[in-house]
Amino acid sequence: MNYNPGKMGVAEGTSLVLTTNFVIIFVSVWSLIIEQAATSAWLIPPIAALAFAVMLMLLLSVMKHIPGDLLEVTASLLGNQAAKLFTVYFIITFYVYGILLLRQFSENTLITAIPTIDITTICAWFALIAVVVSYIGIEPIARAAYIIIPFLIIGIFLLLLLLHDRFNLYNLAPWLGVDISVLLTTGMKEASLYHSFFLIPLLAASFQNRRTLRITALLGIALSTLIRTITIFAYTGIFGVAVGKEKILPFFELSRLVFISRFIQRVETFFIIFWAIFGLAAIAISLYMTAYLLARLFNLPSLRPLLLPLALVAVQLSLLPADVATTIEYSQLAQHFELFGIFAIPAILFIANLLKGNEKSHVQ
Amino acid sequence: MADNSFVKIVKFIKNLLIYKVPVTRHPFVLEETKPPKPASPSEPISSLNELKTTVRFAYRVEKALRQTQTILSTNPTPDKIKAIQKELQSLELQIKETSPILLSYTAREKTADNGISASLEENITTITKLFELPDNNDFIIRQLFIPMKPALKAALLFSKTLVDKKDINSTILSPLFNAKNIDSLTGDVLTILTTQVLPINQVKTVRDFNSVLKAVQAGDTVLFVDGSAGAVLIETKGFEHRGISIPRIEQTIRGNQSSFTDTLLINISMVRLSLRTPDLVVDTITIGTRSQTDCAVLYLKSVANPSLLQEVKRRISEIKTDYLGAGMLEQFIEDHPSIPLPQILSTERPDRVTSHLAEGRIAILVDGDPFALIAPISFFTLFHSPEDFTLKMPAGLFNRVLRLLSGFLSMVFPAIYIAITYFHLEALPTDLVLAIAGARERIPFPSLIEIAFMEISLEFIREAGLRKPGLLGETLGIVGGIILGQAVVSANLISPITVVIVAITAIASFAIPDFRVGMAIRQVRFLFEIIAAMLGLIGVGSAIFVYIVVLCSMKSFGVPYMSPISPRTSSGLDVIARGPIYRQEKRPDELGPLAAKRQPSISRKWSLKHPKEDGTR
Numbered sequence: 010m011n012y013n014p015g016k017m018g019v020a021e022g023t024s025l026v027l028t029t030n031f032v033i034i035f036v037s038v039w040s041l042i043i044e045q046a047a048t049s050a051w052l053i054p055p056i057a058a059l060a061f062a063v064m065l066m067l068l069l070s071v072m073k074h075i076p077g078d079l080l081e082v083t084a085s086l087l088g089n090q091a092a093k094l095f096t097v098y099f100i101i102t103f104y105v106y107g108i109l110l111l112r113q114f115s116e117n118t119l120i121t122a123i124p125t126i127d128i129t130t131i132c133a134w135f136a137l138i139a140v141v142v143s144y145i146g147i148e149p150i151a152r153a154a155y156i157i158i159p160f161l162i163i164g165i166f167l168l169l170l171l172l173h174d175r176f177n178l179y180n181l182a183p184w185l186g187v188d189i190s191v192l193l194t195t196g197m198k199e200a201s202l203y204h205s206f207f208l209i210p211l212l213a214a215s216f217q218n219r220r221t222l223r224i225t226a227l228l229g230i231a232l233s234t235l236i237r238t239i240t241i242f243a244y245t246g247i248f249g250v251a252v253g254k255e256k257i258l259p260f261f262e263l264s265r266l267v268f269i270s271r272f273i274q275r276v277e278t279f280f281i282i283f284w285a286i287f288g289l290a291a292i293a294i295s296l297y298m299t300a301y302l303l304a305r306l307f308n309l310p311s312l313r314p315l316l317l318p319l320a321l322v323a324v325q326l327s328l329l330p331a332d333v334a335t336t337i338e339y340s341q342l343a344q345h346f347e348l349f350g351i352f353a354i355p356a357i358l359f360i361a362n363l364l365k366g367n368e369k370s371h372v373q
Numbered sequence: 374m375a376d377n378s379f380v381k382i383v384k385f386i387k388n389l390l391i392y393k394v395p396v397t398r399h400p401f402v403l404e405e406t407k408p409p410k411p412a413s414p415s416e417p418i419s420s421l422n423e424l425k426t427t428v429r430f431a432y433r434v435e436k437a438l439r440q441t442q443t444i445l446s447t448n449p450t451p452d453k454i455k456a457i458q459k460e461l462q463s464l465e466l467q468i469k470e471t472s473p474i475l476l477s478y479t480a481r482e483k484t485a486d487n488g489i490s491a492s493l494e495e496n497i498t499t500i501t502k503l504f505e506l507p508d509n510n511d512f513i514i515r516q517l518f519i520p521m522k523p524a525l526k527a528a529l530l531f532s533k534t535l536v537d538k539k540d541i542n543s544t545i546l547s548p549l550f551n552a553k554n555i556d557s558l559t560g561d562v563l564t565i566l567t568t569q570v571l572p573i574n575q576v577k578t579v580r581d582f583n584s585v586l587k588a589v590q591a592g593d594t595v596l597f598v599d600g601s602a603g604a605v606l607i608e609t610k611g612f613e614h615r616g617i618s619i620p621r622i623e624q625t626i627r628g629n630q631s632s633f634t635d636t637l638l639i640n641i642s643m644v645r646l647s648l649r650t651p652d653l654v655v656d657t658i659t660i661g662t663r664s665q666t667d668c669a670v671l672y673l674k675s676v677a678n679p680s681l682l683q684e685v686k687r688r689i690s691e692i693k694t695d696y697l698g699a700g701m702l703e704q705f706i707e708d709h710p711s712i713p714l715p716q717i718l719s720t721e722r723p724d725r726v727t728s729h730l731a732e733g734r735i736a737i738l739v740d741g742d743p744f745a746l747i748a749p750i751s752f753f754t755l756f757h758s759p760e761d762f763t764l765k766m767p768a769g770l771f772n773r774v775l776r777l778l779s780g781f782l783s784m785v786f787p788a789i790y791i792a793i794t795y796f797h798l799e800a801l802p803t804d805l806v807l808a809i810a811g812a813r814e815r816i817p818f819p820s821l822i823e824i825a826f827m828e829i830s831l832e833f834i835r836e837a838g839l840r841k842p843g844l845l846g847e848t849l850g851i852v853g854g855i856i857l858g859q860a861v862v863s864a865n866l867i868s869p870i871t872v873v874i875v876a877i878t879a880i881a882s883f884a885i886p887d888f889r890v891g892m893a894i895r896q897v898r899f900l901f902e903i904i905a906a907m908l909g910l911i912g913v914g915s916a917i918f919v920y921i922v923v924l925c926s927m928k929s930f931g932v933p934y935m936s937p938i939s940p941r942t943s944s945g946l947d948v949i950a951r952g953p954i955y956r957q958e959k960r961p962d963e964l965g966p967l968a969a970k971r972q973p974s975i976s977r978k979w980s981l982k983h984p985k986e987d988g989t990r
Contacts, residue, residue: 020941122911123796134908138915142922152925152939153918271802278793278800278910285914314392 016217021151022209022225023232025294028154029106029205030233031161032291035284036113037337038202039244039259045195047250049186051242056196058234061203061351065226068210068355071362073219079210080305086361093306098350099211100302102204104323105343107295111135112327112336114288120333121261122281132327136320139293143316147212147297154290161283162236168276169243171267180249181242201347203230208298257333260284296320400708401684403749403931405965429494430467437464455558456523463600466491488581493526493599499582500530504589504651505674511641511655512589519549519566519598521557526599530585534642534655535592537611544573545594545607562601571596575608590649592642617643620721622888628763629724635699637667637740640723644671644736644745647727652676658689661697667740668702671726676733678965684930685735685748699742706748708928713893716929718747718754725759733966749930749964751937753948755887756780761951769951776884777949783882784894784920787824788901788913790874794820796909812868821906823867827875828899830857936963 017025043050068079075082084092115132123131142150187195209216209226216222244259247266256262264277297312299319304312330336376384437460444453467490490496497514504512515529529545552570559565567576579585580603585595592610617639620632633640641655656670668689672682688706697705700719707716720726721744726736729747737746756776761769793800794809801809816823834853838846858876861867878898885891897920904912927934937944942962946952955976960966975981 018940020939118911123909126908131908131911134911134915138919141919145922145926149922149926152933152935153921155939155941156921156925156935157918271804274802275799278797281797281910282914282917285911286918289915289918310394311392 017148017151017212017215017221018217019221019224019228020155021148022216022221023229024154024158025147025151025208026206026225026229027158027233028287028290029208029294030203030229031236032110032287033202034237034240035117035258035260035288037257037259039241040254040256041337041341042195042199042241043245043250044254046192047186048181048183048245049192050245051181051238052192053196053199054234054237054241056193057199057202058230060197061200061206062227062230064351064355065206065230067359069219069223069226071358072210072213072222074362078213079207083358086358086365095354096302096306099207100299100306102343102347102350103295103298103302104319105346106205107292107299108323108327109336109340109343110288110292110295111323112330113333113340114284114292115327116333116336117258117261117284117288120258121277129324129328132324135289135292136324138289139296140316140320142289142293143297143300144313147294148215150290150293150297157286161287164280164283165236165240168264168267169240171269172243172247172263175266176243176246177249178246180246185250198344198348200351201344203233204347204351206230207350208294211298211302296323400928401931402928403678403681403963403965406678406680406967426495430492433467433492433494434464437461452522459523459525459558459600463491466600466602489579489585489597489602489604491600491602493528493597496597497528503582503586505654508656508674509651509654510657511645517546517549520553521555523557525557525562528597529594530589530597531594531609532589532592532645534638534645535590535611536594536609540609540611541594545571545596545609548572562598563603563605566596566598567605571605571607573607577606578603579606586651587649590645590651623720623722623725623759623886625758625760625763628759629722631723632721633723633738633743633745635741635743637669637738640738640743640745641669641671643723644726644730647723648673648730653730656686658686660689660692660702661694663695664697666697669738671730671736671738673730673733676731676960676966676968677735678733678967681749681930681964682735685737689737697739699739700744702737702739703746708930712923712927713896714752714924714927715755715887715889715893716750716927716934718750718887719744719889720747721745722759731971732960733964749932751929751932751963752924752934753938755890756885758886762954766951766953773949773951776886779881779884780890780894783878783885783891784898785901785913785917786878786881787828787874787898788905788916789910791820791824791902792905792909792913795906809870812870815865816868818866820871821902823871824875824902825899827867827871831875831879832895932963937961
């Protein structure tokens with residue numbers, strides 16, 4: 010098969026997972042989290058990250074002893090049928106994630122940038138660009154993301170700095186929040202936000218070695234959680250719970266508040282370029298992963314011919330929800346499906362590895 | 374049996390519908406190489422060299438004994454006896470060099486610190502090693518017999534690019550071949566040759582290879598004579614001093630002011646004069662079945678990555694064409710010929726070539742072409758200028774950032790203007806919006822047409838100015854730029870703001886040091902403008918993203934085009950930022966050089982010493 014990219018390092022791997030994981034700050038996730046955890050919303054990312062990190066480390070500990078990527082490890086522990094089942098599961102999660110992002114970013118474009126354009130046109134445009142960049146390969150996408158991510162992080166922190174005078178600490182009062190059990194349950198549920206990190210074990214063959222996998226995973230989770238925590242903290246502090254949970258595009262609303270002088274204001278327009286790039290990158294990565302897994306499933310010699318048909322179908326499916334609110338509802342449904350993978354797959358593989366290890370030691 | 378029409382149609386449809394995986398060629402990826410370990414006295418290579426030297430000496434002794442026997446068995450003439458005498462004297466001198474301790478030192482590795490041997494054969498072996506022969510075909514060993522009494526074996530060593538050939542023919546070879554009646558046994562042969570034979574004003578006798586190295590690389594010719602543990606340095610410098618002009622395209626205020634010429638040998642001599650080390654290897658390959666164009670590959674043997682070198686030579690030697698003219702080689706050997714961005718640096722400056730060679734890159738010079746090609750490069754190399762290092766660090770850094778900014782602006786500035794005026798007017802402060810609206814009030818065209826009209830006009834002026842250089846070109850610039858610009862604004866065809874945008878973009882594109890990058894960006898800019906007119910900043914963002922992904926997928930001779938930024942490698946403060954020269958200790962990591970370090974961590978050693986401490990020689 011000719012679709013395995015070269016040797017990716019920590020920088021490329023971290024950029025890949027950050028891009029897919031980070032991009033949701035441009036959609037409605039902040040509002041949804043605030044709705045569930047009120048003033049304690051900023052604690053959700055660390056709890057979710059911790060839960061996910063434990064499961065991912067379990068998985069990587071299994072992969073430490075068995076060569077190959079996640080699917081090959083599954084095949085050697087549970088057999089080929091289980092590996093195929095997991096492949097189908099990941100195809101669905103990545104494809105659905107890509108489709109929902111496609112719709113949400115198209116809706117964002119209509120709301121914030123080009124209200125006159127037809128939703129089909131913008132959906133098709135995003136899909137076309139995703140096909141073009143996925144065709145080039147995942148390694149260049151990761152490298153491109155590595156170049157752009159620092160600008161985005163600087164932009165976000167600059168934005169928060171410009172809004173410091175609007176920050177109100179009372180908006181974060183703990184007694185306005187939820188109790189610990191709700192916090193923990195919500196945190197565990199939101200671990201699904203990290204499901205895109207599965208691309209690390211799935212693309213393990215493309216990374217330099219197992220150590221690179223582990224560092225990439227930990228660094229990616231840490232960076233992503235840090236940025237999310239800070240931004241949700243700032244967002245809640247600026248808008249408060251009551252207003253914050255109503256916003257469909259929290260980041261856009263936040264950037265609209267900037268007013269330094271008559272000349273420096275309305276900076277939200279310039280963030281359009283950033284979210285367009287990150288949205289496209291995330292959609293492209295999801296599309297690539299879907300095609301990659303399909304090619305693996307059917308043992309196809311190349312993934313490239315799959316890209317265009319997958320994108321066409323994705324455009325059609327993304328247009329099925331009636332509006333953006335329905336799309337957000339579907340996203341929440343998809344979260345449950347992703348949760349299964351996050352907790353069940355590492356646990357199953359870990360137990361299988363333990364049992365196999367015991368069997369081997371008995372045989373010896 | 375041949376297929377019938379039906380089968381042909383079915384096959385045609387099948388070929389059309391069923392995807393066939395393209396046969397992917399394996400792209401060259403530059404791997405890291407480990408530097409070779411220096412040989413130690415205990416290693417087998419050392420013993421082997423020692424043995425070879427002893428065997429060569431034994432052969433010589435055996436040959437001399439046979440000759441003596443043959444001569445003495447017949448009726449020997451005085452001349453023949455003198456020849457035997459001379460040979461025995463030579464052997465006597467050489468026997469001193471074969472003492473075990475000396476031999477173990479000299480045979481360990483042929484270094485420039487070795488003394489010159491009395492055996493011509495040993496000296497030629499040392500020269501071959503020191504000057505990387507036969508790879509380095511820039512250096513010539515001319516072996517000859519001096520018809521003295523008795524005749525002597527001798528050899529001349531010189532660099533063909535640095536000497537005056539007429540001098541060698543008329544003042545060295547001719548007198549040596551005419552030295553028939555001179556007795557070589559009357560004293561030291563080298564003294565006899567310098568005082569009685571060679572009619573040259575500057576000659577010097579030396580005993581070590583260090584002096585030989587320096588002299589040959591400065592354009593002198595060295596004469597070795599069998600039986601003399603020394604050599605004569607003869608002044609034959611003949612490289613170009615005056616025919617070289619100043620750079621026309623890569624001009625700088627400070628630093629070197631010479632540029633390459635159309636002649637390959639002169640160009641090689643210019644590089645060799647800046648890098649006076651035998652480590653600089655010049656390998657010549659001939660391309661073009663009809664043009665038979667000489668193409669020289671230059672590299673530093675102890676620095677350049679061997680797999681990179683092999684790949685460069687492979688690509689050049691496998692070109693099959695009948696004619697290779699100036700500026701054509703690049704397109705035959707680059708990785709992505711369909712992408713407009715250059716993947717090989719083209720320079721007319723010898724100083725730029727030498728600095729890149731010192732970093733571990735490979736330079737290619739083509740006969741008849743005054744531009745050297747340097748590979749591999751990164752995208753950021755194209756924004757560097759030789760000026761960066763002749764100015765102080767802050768100025769160099771400022772200029773580099775300015776150039777990168779100019780590259781970015783020249784690509785997206787008109788597109789952002791179009792996107793904002795079409796879709797995102799809210800991004801501009803109200804006063805500015807009113808100013809733009811006021812200026813565009815009487816203009817009949819949309820912004821895209823205005824920008825396209827102005828840019829195409831500018832391209833006409835640029836092309837016309839290039840084809841009509843000199844005063845006519847300047848006139849064209851004035852007529853086109855100022856008069857036309859003023860006229861279209863007065864005629865309400867183009868708004869003043871559009872003229873400002875296009876002018877800033879044009880100036881920015883000409884601030885990019887590499888002309889080819891400017892061209893490539895200008896081509897992409899038109900596409901950006903059309904996308905911006907259709908989709909506003911979303912389109913601009915998409916186009917930027919695709920462009921960066923394409924850049925990240927490119928390679929220049931196996932080195933990622935966006936390195937050392939992405940993929941990240943240790944960059945040594947010479948990528949976007951230009952650090953102090955004395956802090957640039959390492960060579961670019963992405964090139965995988967054999968020698969990673971180029972200077973010690975403290976290169977300004979004087980700064981650690983007390984001013985009164987004597988550090989001078």
